[in-house]
Amino acid sequence: MASSTALSKVFHQRLEDVLNSCNPAEIPSFNNRFSRQWFAERIGCSVNTLSTSTRLRTALRNWEKEQRPTIIPRTTVEDDTTNVVPFRRRIDSIIMPVSLKIEKGSFTVPTLLWSDGIDEWVADFARYLIVKEKIKTSSVEETVKVLRMFRRFQRAHHVPHDQVSDDFLLAWQNLKKGQKVSIGRCNYCISVVHDFYKWAESVGRLRYHVQTKPKHDYSGIPEDYIFPISAKEVELRLPNGQKYIKWVSGLLDDGVHSSYGSRHTPTSDEVIRLFAEAKKEGRNSARNLLMLVVALESGARVSEIVQLKVSDFPTPKELGRYVGKNAKLYLEVEVIRKNQGSGRLRINRELVLKIVAYIYGDTQRLNIIRKSAGKKLSNDQFVFLSETGEGITTDSVTRIAGQLFRAAGIEKANIHRLRARYITTVIELQLDRLAEQGVTVNRSEAWEEQVLVMAVQLMGHSHPMSLRPYLNEILQRRMTKDGRIEQRSVEDRERSIAELSEQFASQVFNAAQLAEANQLLLAQKADEAIEVLSSLIDRLRQVEVA
Secondary structure (H helix, E strand, C coil), X not given: CXXXXXXXXXXXXXXXXXXXXXXXXXXXXXXXXXXXXXXXXXXXXXXXXXXXXXXXXXXHHHHHHHHHHHXXXXXXXXXXXXXXXXCCCCCCEEEEEEEEEECCEEEEEEEEEECCEECHHHHHHHHHHHHCCCCCHHHHHHHHHHHHHHHHHHHHCCCCHXXXXXXXXXXXXXXXXXXXXXXXXXXXXXXXXXXXXXXXXHCCCCCCCECCCCHHXXXXXCCCCCCCECEEEEEEECCCCCEEEEEEECCCXXXXXXXXXXXXXXXXHHHHHHHHHHHCCCCCHHHHHHHHHHHHHHCCCHHHHCCCEHHHXXXXXXXXXXXXXXXXXXXXXXXXXXXXXXXXXXXXXXXXXXXXXXXXXXXHHHHHHHHHHHHCCCHHHECCECCCCCECCHHHHHHHHHHHHHHCCCCCCCCHHHHHHHHHHHHHHHHHHHHHCCCECCCCHHHHHHHHHHHHHHHCCCCHHHHHXXXXXXXXXXXXXXXXXXXXXXXXXXXXXHHHHXXXXXCCCHHHHHXXXXXXXXXXXXXXXXXXXXXXXHHHHHHXXX
């Protein structure tokens, strides 16, 4: 590793090169002081380094004295109008009024500028609001202020416009709630950003990114397409009594619960009731239950559950690598993720055994395959089949799961909330590990990013940013006043993902344990087979007693 002195020399040489070649008129400045941030970005060091290094500080100050008589503020020209743009130290952006002269007259547009230049999307949106929509400059200025807050958050996480989704908006929304911003203000901010992206969609900068009309009015998208930024249709009434339709964000808070709170995550007892309901005798009960289990234990979306194929999983003869003390802990399956291309879904070994037992042992599934054999269908390669032998659709899974949730008396929840429970459990596990170490935390981006990356690595999928709303919600519950993570009870801490599997589903899929014991016997591992069978027998006795 290079020493501090060596690094200082490298930075000093880079600074000298910049000072000898730059144009002072193009460097942001304020009160005859050039932007340190501008220089730091070009030589690859921090602003603090420029101040603490004697060599760098002296070189910059001497050069600054020489240039002082010629220092002029950086300017931006738009539509033949020149505007002075001063940048204070540590201020990353500024909103400046820009005068425009076009055919329809003169307009003053609040324009957002960063240290690296004008924010073109926000500037064009503001101009659209004033010139086309005839909105007052003062109102547009408030809109730009909100967009500056959002864009600062967006730039910090390096998320381009075409990757902004509901998950990202929820992360920003939860950040603001953590800052004690009122519900009304949060709703206003989300609405401003939503309108901004609706505008981007309308002018062609984004395509099929924000829903702005009923799905049947779109051409070229499948029925189950999920827009990255959701919207819902509402009917509004003008003061004169006239009604009109508007598409608004689906994330607006109703004032009672948070955005995530309004979408209930099932409790342990509710999951037990749900699985018990799915377990009841009926057509394809094993299929319906297993689809719920997959969502709970892998965090898979419905669109990923229906993609699972028989070829993704080992045959009964190939199960040997998933049983015994040295067994593989998980299987990764390639799936197409929601609006994100291909990805890998991580499935734990217990769930692999359950799925294999279902594929080769469920009587109702085998009957469906036999009945559809004469139709020359090739869709029996899918794990989950409809009655016709085709792969089950996302709409069918959502409908079936919805009926089971209602039958179990679980409100404001659906199969997707089982995924939320899985994600929450994964993050809780990471926090438990830190709490055991007595780690003192703070609401810094670096610390939170570390926890999210740890969770992502354990899950095997999802971008860290999509998990931030779950982390924020958990921290609000578990952060103590002195900045420590509150210890959970022993019972809660023991409720790991694997133990959730044992509690909720292993009673139903005992065939998986039998398959494991069979593989151990074939591998001449009698002692391990006895352990598996003994565990199964004990569990069955517990069920009988209950």
